[in-house]
Amino acid sequence: MSSSLPAGGAECASTISSPFAHVSPGKEEVALELCRRVQQALLTAVSERTKASLAISGGSMNNMLRALKDADDIPWEHVHVFWADERCVPHDHEDSNFGAACKAWIDAVNLDKANNVHPVPAPEKGADEAADAYETLLRSQPDAVLPKSADGTPAFDLLLLGFGPDGHTCSLFPGLPHMDDTSGRAVLAVHDSPKPPPERVTLTAGVCRASRSILFVGVGAEKASTVNICLSDDTASRQLPAARVTREAQQATWLLDMAAAAGELRNP
Numbered sequence: 001m002s003s004s005l006p007a008g009g010a011e012c013a014s015t016i017s018s019p020f021a022h023v024s025p026g027k028e029e030v031a032l033e034l035c036r037r038v039q040q041a042l043l044t045a046v047s048e049r050t051k052a053s054l055a056i057s058g059g060s061m062n063n064m065l066r067a068l069k070d071a072d073d074i075p076w077e078h079v080h081v082f083w084a085d086e087r088c089v090p091h092d093h094e095d096s097n098f099g100a101a102c103k104a105w106i107d108a109v110n111l112d113k114a115n116n117v118h119p120v121p122a123p124e125k126g127a128d129e130a131a132d133a134y135e136t137l138l139r140s141q142p143d144a145v146l147p148k149s150a151d152g153t154p155a156f157d158l159l160l161l162g163f164g165p166d167g168h169t170c171s172l173f174p175g176l177p178h179m180d181d182t183s184g185r186a187v188l189a190v191h192d193s194p195k196p197p198p199e200r201v202t203l204t205a206g207v208c209r210a211s212r213s214i215l216f217v218g219v220g221a222e223k224a225s226t227v228n229i230c231l232s233d234d235t236a237s238r239q240l241p242a243a244r245v246t247r248e249a250q251q252a253t254w255l256l257d258m259a260a261a262a263g264e265l266r267n268p
């Protein structure tokens with residue numbers, strides 16, 4: 001592929017009319033749009049501050065990041081990759097977000113895995129230990145790699161987020177207290193995730209707020225009702241973690257296909 005990834009399709013007519021949304025025709029175009037925006041954000045960060053920090057989610061997003069293998073002008077030697085959340089399983093387990101990313105794209109790009117890829121350490125030891133280890137890992141990064149906001153919160157250049165049918169994002173689930181955490185931590189342990197596995201580690205809402213830019217990604221009709229709820233202007237809907245993160249973000253965009261954007265949507 002050429003050094004510039006093609007745009008993932010023009011903005012499409014759909015029932016969606018949110019300032020937060022970019023709608024492409026189908027999943028492949030969403031993936032291209034995602035990779036094009038990731039490429040652009042990384043290039044911008046590297047040109048402005050010589051390094052770029054990227055935090056990624058698990059789930060369906062990994063396959064959409066495959067096109068990064070074809071983007072030949074990303075300065076991978078200056079890019080550092082972290083995780084928005086992790087399931088407490090060994091890295092080679094099929095549920096591992098890190099493992100899935102390695103298989104889908106990390107092992108195929110020119111990333112220095114030993115020095116520039118930063119998975120949650122030893123998630124198999126359980127959520128408490130893994131959360132503490134990841135908190136230490138994030139806070140010990142030099143500012144050049146992972147800048148901090150004025151209050152010391154790690155501030156990623158780009159945060160890539162998926163979302164579930166219940167409105168969760170990272171491993172911030174509705175009905176659990178993590179979204180309202182005020183401890184000042186960057187990472188929290190989750191012991192009772194309604195989506196298996198129950199033990200997880202997640203970045204906090206505070207880290208999402210500190211991130212320079214957030215891309216939410218969702219495709220398929222099964223995401224449509226969540227999109228509809230999260231991007232509506234209904235006050236109750238705004239309490240869902242994905243909706244709150246969107247509205248509290250410095251900059252957030254939802255990359256959707258037509259199927260995911262098909263719900264009726266009122267402007268926020």
Ligand SMILES: O=C1O[C@H](COP(=O)(O)O)[C@@H](O)[C@H](O)[C@H]1O
Nearest residue numbers: 057058059060061085162163164
């Ligand atoms: O469990 C998780 O789910 C969400 C959404 O996954 P998807 O497959 O529906 O896209 C994901 O963003 C998160 O990282 C993951 O741990």
